[in-house]
Amino acid sequence: MLVSTGHEDPTADLVIAELNRRRVPVLRFDPGRDFPGAAVLAARTRQGGWSGTLSMGSRTAELHAVRALYHRRPSMFEPADEGQDARFAVQENRRGLGGVLGALPGCLYLSHPQAIARAEYKPAQLATALGLGLLVPETLITNDPAQAEEFCDQWPAIYKPLHAGAYWVNGEPAGIWAARVGPGEIDDAVERSAHLFQAAVPKVADVRAVVVGNQTFCARITAPPGVLDWRAEYRDLRYEPTDCPTDVRSALAAFVQDFGLKFGAFDFAVTADGAWWFLECNPNGQWAWLEEAAGLPITAAIADVLENGECPT
Known part of the structure; x- marks a missing residue:
């Protein structure tokens, strides 16, 4: 192996x-x-x-x-x-x-390197999620400041990068987290690259759903009030295992099959009425910290797929 x-x-x-x-x-x-x-x-x-x-x-x-x-x-x-x-x-x-x-x-x-590369494109992810019936926030991808300003005026909006690549500040690696943005903050800098703007989901919690072969493991993540992107507040998060709704589980199985993946780490925003809103899929996302934090046996599931070809049912 x-x-x-x-x-x-x-x-x-x-x-x-x-x-x-x-x-x-x-x-x-x-x-x-x-x-x-x-x-x-x-x-x-x-x-x-x-x-x-x-x-x-x-x-x-x-x-x-x-x-x-x-x-x-x-x-x-x-x-x-x-x-x-x-x-x-x-x-x-x-x-x-x-x-x-x-x-x-x-x-x-x-998963296959070429499948991972194809699945890293967020426009393809969002289109596939919509086609599978998942809830997807209203989204705009543009380099037009006027379009961006109009969108941010229409919705309580956030900005997030299209790719979580390396970014350095003063010689140190840094993350670019999702951030709230209003119409008054839009300027001509938008013209320099493609930007992803999305309607903010009034969430009460987040969920990371990890698909390994034919199994799905979900952790509910609760951040302090007012925190938009939980990745910026690792020290103050609460985790608990949670069940995946049947329709969401079926959609995730179809999603990974469509992209040819054996693994996917999916992020959802959960609203007060229990709705799961699809945000993104990382086809090679992190999961190890969830094993202890939420009691999810992901290591064994990955080893099962690698050793036997599939997770036991």
């Missing part, structure tokens, strides 16, 4: 420890840091798919025998310098190693 993730990934560590406990052989590597270098690829075409080896030091995986690949959060391929040769090498590494790993015969992917 292969685990593709960063050198420091406590979430993947939990799954690897569980697989080790089950005596499932695991080769862990980080494509962006280990290849080329510590990781050595020798792949050959054969009838039925790729054969050959991927090695890390003294450990070697036979490509044709890889039963599963856990694609967590590997480092991106980065050029060694600004030169043309370095940029060329990065693309060759990505399409060579990445291409082989994405075409292993008979391999179960949790």
Whole structure:
């Protein structure tokens, strides 16, 4: 079994420890840091798919025998310098190693890298959620200040980024959280990029729903009054396991199937009448802290999928 993730990934560590406990052989590597270098690829075409080896030091995986690949959060391929040769090498590494790993015969992917990449686009997420009957807040994506001002005048609105990428402030990593925005705060800076504005849901709580194979685990998250984005207040949150409404569970199963995923971390806003409003899906989202906080056996469920192909029913 292969685990593709960063050198420091406590979430993947939990799954690897569980697989080790089950005596499932695991080769862990980080494509962006280990290849080329510590990781050595020798792949050959054969009838039925790729054969050959991927090695890390003294450990070697036979490509044709890889039963599963856990694609967590590997480092991106980065050029060694600004030169043309370095940029060329990065693309060759990505399409060579990445291409082989994405075409292993008979391999179960949790999830396939290309499926994860497609599912990261929020416009596709929102359109799919609407098509599946989920409640979705009124949303505008624009680079037109006039449209943004009109939207924020029509609704109590929030702004949030379309991608949770790395952002640095004074040399330190920082998150860009969802924030309330009024029409008077809109200016010409909106023209510089696409912006996502959304009608604010009058929520009383949030839910993170984690889909693993054919199972769904839900934690209700209660933040202090007035907190819009619970991720900004981890120290003051309360967690409890909660049941997933049948219609929402069915929609989530269809959602991951539509995107070709085996895993998805979904965020919902819950209103006083018990309605669940879809906000987004992170196809490789975090979940480890919920195991202890809400008593959700997600590690075992992921190990079940990787070892057996599906969660037990």
